[in-house]
Amino acid sequence: MNIIITISITAFIVLYAGLFKANKALLPLTVVGLLTALGFTFCAWNGNAVHFGMMQTDNFALAFSGVCIIGTLLIFLLTQNYFHAKSDNIAEYYTLILFALAGMIMMVSYKNMAMLFVGLEIMSVSLYILAGIRKKDFASNEASLKYFLMGAFSTGFLLFGITLIYGATGSFDLDKIQAYLVNNTTSVSPIFYPGVILMMIGLCFKVGAAPFHFWTPDVYEGSPSLITTFMSTVVKTAGFAAFLRLFAGALAPLHDFWVAPLMVIVCLTLFIGNVTALFQKNFKRMLAYSSISHAGYLLFSLIVLTKNSGNNVLVYTAAYTFASIIAFAVLILVKQKTGSDSFESFNGLGKKNPLVALSLTIAMLSLAGIPLTAGFIGKYLMFLNVMTQYKTLLVAFAILNALVGFYYYFKVIVAVWFKDGAETELSTPVQYKVVLLVSVVITLILGIYPAIILNLI
């Protein structure tokens, strides 16, 4: 509870600071607010408190809150020179991102499905605005409109699903729903099943799993890069935590029923995400499609439910978040210099900016899942998870997809190191250096000694 309150209050303070044109104070205020929230997250560890029957800050919720807050913090550090150059009303950016974060904290810790809905909406509405915040930019407007229409549509699915489940069980509470399923194994109400499927569709929309992914590439490409970073990392993490909380928790007794449609979704997501990413000429769009494929790997944790499912997702999303933040940070730097986000604009980057290029390389290796990076541990845990029931065909299929993944991630490495380009020297602000360093260090530590994060949940 403290976490949400802190974040919300920070958001208001920042908004007022903006009103009084205290633009220099925005970032420090936000950082202090987020660090306080992070402190509360640590303090609440192992507390397992239930707040008004609506939210439960168990370790699962706290761990994902932690990842979301740290991710957001790093993204805020990337705002240096980013918003300032584009607009005067930068306090709105800060506030909206903070509100979205507050929504996400609810999404990762809800105990009542009403809270899931409220959290999801707080987050989504903030994001609709953020996507379209460059009001004179055509692509940004398009992204916002598309995101809004698709998002509203998917919320409809979700809400309808919640209603049907409420109709069958008479409760929004996750524990009561689970108790209902356990007590009525043979006589589950027929309206419960469509409820489950509708909720699955609604959540798949939000995390961008195929075949509900069509909004992702356009929205990611059209939104300002920093907002895209936020959407594809932190938002995705929260989405998966929400997904997992519902399906690996309350709906777990019905696993046999929903695993079949989920399997179809996983295979489609992996295939479509990877194969389409292969043909992209634009780095940002490639990252958008690759984020779809990562959604596929993440859903592995739901195909076989083990006691480690939650932790596996945590490791994977952490790995993915930090690697993506590096990728987007470098993208922003390159775009500021060259004005383009195609692969060509990365050509020859390594010659003049070896350290930035090295960070980008480590990020790509992590996303591709090469050992000694966090991404490998994530993928390994996912494979291990489904192998416990010997789903070898699924793993073989995932391996083939991973191979496709190597191609497009290495395209970046090839451009950076092996191709000759304009050899532009990037101007890397201090905060960017900090973010790159922190993310690289976390990626390597999680890759080399993941024991620190393996038993959190």
Added chain:
Amino acid sequence: MEQLLLLIFLPLVGAIITAFAGKSAKIVSTVFSVTSLVLALVIACNFIPNANTQFEVNLPWIADLGINFHAGIDGISMLVVLLTNLLVPIIILSSYKHEYKNPAAFYGLILFMQCGLLLVFTALDAFLFYIGWEAALIPIYFICAIWGGKDRIRINMKFFVYTIAGSLFMLMGIIYLYLQNPAHNFDIQAFYALNLDSAQQGWIFWAFFIAFAIKMPIFPFHTWQPDTYTAAPAQGTMLLSGIMLKMGIYGVIRWLLPIVPAGVYDWGQVAIILSIIGIVYASLIAFTQKDAKRLVAYSSIAHVGLISAGIFAFNQQGMQGAMVQMLSHGINVVGLFFVLDIIFSRVKTNKIEELGGIAKVAPQLAIAFLIIVLGTVALPGTNGFIGEFLLLMGVYNYGIWAAAIAGLTIIFGAVYMLRMYQNVMLGETNSLTITFTDIKGTEKLVLYTICALIIVLGVYPKPILHLTEASVQHLLEQVNQKLNTVN
């Protein structure tokens, strides 16, 4: 145990220091690689040649997943560790005449790769083995793709995807074994003790075999090899052919045979047939090559085919032959590629027909090259002979026809290698080779070392045979015992 940790991580420390050494990277990396060699020799001197695993290290690493840093050295490991630490300084010295751009990265990557290779050759934990396997691949990919020749990006992408495809399926096999293991860890002894039925062993055999076969490479998984060898920088080719392909051979001996003996029993014949096809096929293609580097690349496929046939023949002679030949092939092939590199750096071509008469202007190079070629074609008295003789004997014990066809490799090899030597070194000098200067400095040092090794090991191979004998025998007993319980 500290010795082993030092052995494995010294190159890594060296890699990091080299990466920041700037212009003096060449010297720094030489110092570290030579120190590693000395360390390996010290360990070899303290090594007692029996079947026990020595210098064992077993530290918890990722305890929740049953992953330990478990490494140790037995006779088989000792041999490849020596080979690695011997070849790396030779390879680094062989690069002294080159001025690679960004030397800190170049030499850093070589040392980083050495660390990965040593992990592979000493790991007693399947996960650690896998990590080393990939840790050796990444640096060599960058070495070949940054400093390589024409069309290097496409060729190396193919190489990379090929090898990593194999290793991912191997990872799947490793996870399967882990789940079958009641203790839920990756320990090699626990894997040895597993009781898998022959269907399980069959598919695990393939999951591992493909990874190893791609690395060696065995026909029909070899298609990445000639292009990659040709396009790589000389030192990259030496690393790939001299050390990296031994990872595949070592993997078969250490992991494939003892874990799934019934799988090997069922499918080993297929492996032998593929190996023998590879020998003949690669030899025939080697005949037609116009580029000397490509010729040596194909000859390497033929030689590795024989080694693999010897291993899958599964008897003492074949296995011991494989051991000796691993060492000999590593030394000889590095020598061959170095000679070709010397020629290329002087006349900018490796096309056989454009060369000729070099012996007249560079007699020392000619003698060294001759010794290396003779070692490669397995002339008695050179190191190649001992290995190939034992290998053929092993294959003969398996089947006389297999040995008859595999024996062609020696005849074919002699023909195309000597013809290559004749066309490159002998005859009249032409406008290109008339200005050829003889070897000097580090070139001399490297080539003379290689020649000395070829002759010494050819005349007195006993220390090497003695080093591995007990371990090989132990391995065979272990596997036969396990086979008897399965059947």
